[in-house]
Amino acid sequence: MTFLDFEKVVSFYRRASGFGYAPFFSPAFERSEGVSDGDDFFLDRRGNLYRVRSDFTKTVLTHRKKRSSTSKLKVWYADFVYRYFGEEMVAEYQLGLENIPRESFNDTLEVLEIxxxxxxxxxxxxxxxxxxxxxxxxxxxxxxxxxxxxxxxNLIDTKNLAEIEFLSRIKGIDLSRIEKIIKDSIYRRSPDNLEEMNLPSPVKEELLAVSSFLQQRFPNISVEVDLTLARTVEEYSGVIFTVYDISSSKLVAAGGEYSINGEKGVGGSIFLEGKTC
Structure with missing residues (x-):
């Protein structure tokens, strides 16, 4: 994770504002009446229960639901989320965008560009x-x-080709297309191979459009296709992306189209400074 550079944070929000995104601010801890699965909680010294913000997308959607809004919402954020990495809770500073509802493919390209x-x-x-x-x-x-x-x-998610082949044999089912998806995601990651991949036409068309957009807009980056990415986060539903910095061998950004509680959107986050709590 890179150290926080305030000038670059300012540059990010100016860029997002230029595309019509408004600032979104929310407290890191919100009062709660009960405990729910997947969230982290703590009690203050007066016995009040608080939910810890672990994901900005869900926070934005909760805010939208409370307002009972159906209008277009485009926001940028810059703040900490709190997540467990192993046994330790880490505060990770994120810059990000949410575009709700996703109305067209251009919404996805817009988030990806920023x-x-x-x-x-x-x-x-x-x-x-x-x-x-x-x-x-x-x-x-x-x-x-x-x-x-x-x-x-789960085997696709881990690119476990050997176990897929073994499962195919012992269960007597044809998993050859799944084997090929994994092999392509390991050995044939160039977008030039998309035309030959056995994919549903709408999927292939969208991936070709995304790769073409990125290659034309950012000729200095490498674009690769990894169809096992689809299992990284359950709520994703459509095009997804991750960004790796080769010099540090780290994931530095991620995002994509999602559907949560019937609400369709597209967003992305950049991962900056992280500190153990």
Whole structure:
């Protein structure tokens, strides 16, 4: 994680503001009436229960729901989220965007452009932008028994080609298309190979459009296709992306299209300074 540079934070929000994104501010701890799965909580000395902010997307959506709004919401944020890495809670400073609802493919390209341009400014590079698409699996799993879906998806997520081949043999099912998706995501990551990949037409068209946009807009970055990215976060639903800084061998940004509680949006975050709490 890079150290916080205030001038670059200012540059980010100016860039986002130029695309019509408004600032979004929220407290890191919000009062709560009860404990729910997936959230971290603490009690203050007076016995009040607080939920710790671990994800900005959910915070923005909660804010939107409280306002009962259905209008377009475009916001940028710059603040800490609090997450566990192993046994330790870490405060990670993030810069990010949320565009809700996602109304067109241009919304996705807009978020991708702002995140990529800002990441280029903040990190030494060179950068790799990996792109994927969650809807690949809707087609792949049709011939797989439902009781094996979770196991197969976990094997795809870890690119475990050997276990996929073993499962295919012992269960007597054809997993050759899934094997090829994993092999392509390991050995044939160039967007030039997309045309030959056995993917649903809408998925292929969107990935080709994203790769073409990135290559034309940012000729100094490398664009790679990794269709196993679709399993990184369950709420993603559509085009997704990650950005790696080769010089530090670190994931420095991520985002994509999502659907949470019926609300469709697109967003992205840049990961900056992190400190153990």
């Amino acid at each position: 995140i990529t341009e800002s990441t280029l400014e903040m990190f030494a590079g060179p950068l790799i932008v990996e792109i994927g698409h969650t809807k690949v699996y809707e087609d792949l799993l049709r011939s797989v028994p439902k009781d094996l879906h979770e196991k197969v998806l």
